[in-house]
Amino acid sequence: MRILPTVVVVPMLAAAVQAQPPSAAPQPPPPLVKENATVKLSNHVYAIPDGNVPMVPNVGIIVGSRATMVVDTGLGPRNGQAILREVAKVSKNAELYVATTHFHPEHSLGGAAFPASAKFVRPKVQQQDMQELGKDIQNTFASRSPLNQELLKDVPYPRADILFDREQRIDLGGVHVRLFWRGPMHTRGDTLIFVEEDKVLFSGDVVMNRAFLAAGAASSINTWLATLDELAALGPTAVVPSHGAIGDASLIARDRDYLSAVRARVRELKAQGKSADDTAQTVVAEIQAKFPDWTAPMRIGAAARAAYAEAK
Ligand SMILES: [Zn+2]
Secondary structure, three states, X not given: OOOOOOOOOOHHHHHHHHHOOOOOOOOOOOOOOOOXXXXXXXXXXXXXXXXXXXXXXOEEEEEOOOEEEEEXXXXXXXXXXXXXXXXXXXXXXXXXXXXXXXXXXXXXXHHHHOOOOOEEEEEXXXXXXXXXXXXXXXXXXXXXXXXXXXXXXXXXXXXXXXXXXXXXXXXXXXXXXXXXXXXXXXXXXOOEEEEOOOXXXXXXXXXXXXXXXXXXXXXOHHHHHHHHHHHHHOOOOEEEEXXXXXXXXXXXXXXXXXXXXXXXXXXXXXXXXXXXXXXXXXXXXXXXHHOOOXXXXXXXXXXXXXXXXXXX
């Protein structure tokens, strides 16, 4: 506890401050992908769970008879190397594909560790996100701690070997992966990745597990809801969000409940002539009460504002 000499400390407040234990805010664990933690989800699909550690993604490993695909690569090459060691335990394939659910550093910047022969596949819009927004967010992440700084120092965004508009299907040998892009949701370039034969969905931050979805100014809640319908229709047996516990199709239904509640209420309030600020304030309070056990309620406001911008 450091109190600047110029600050006048009210005695009662000082007592309250002193009463707090010195380690009231525990440091989160370092943003490192856990080794020897890989789990098998289905015939061809493995995951390295994030252990709920911030800035660590759930990593996917999809193994066919001919080729292997990695989904998300961790925060910088040190994490990418840890992922490659896990890949080697479950696959002997020399041919490697790398997909990223979105451009944010903990999903994409481990790519620098992958061999030159690996093929990076992503939608054109995700490539645009990397080019236009990548450097800024890399600097933001690097500024959060000395370790982040070290993990991200001078790391380039990975090259693209296969770029697609809306849809790309890749045959790994006995198992097919469908990657698709539908528009701006968590980011402009979100990529959904569905393993057809195994019915496993890697949902990025488009579907999460009892965490409010993170929207931004570019997000379309209409696109998001339509995409959730499309994802539900795929009938996935496992849904791997890019953060948080792995679940099933109920994750999609819950997120649909959340975003449709936001959209419906925003439409009503806008129709009554309420401003964007008033609408966001009302919706945050109501929605938080409706989903009391969900994390990151500070994200509701941005979803309400995105819905407001779209509401007729
Ligand atoms: Zn993200």
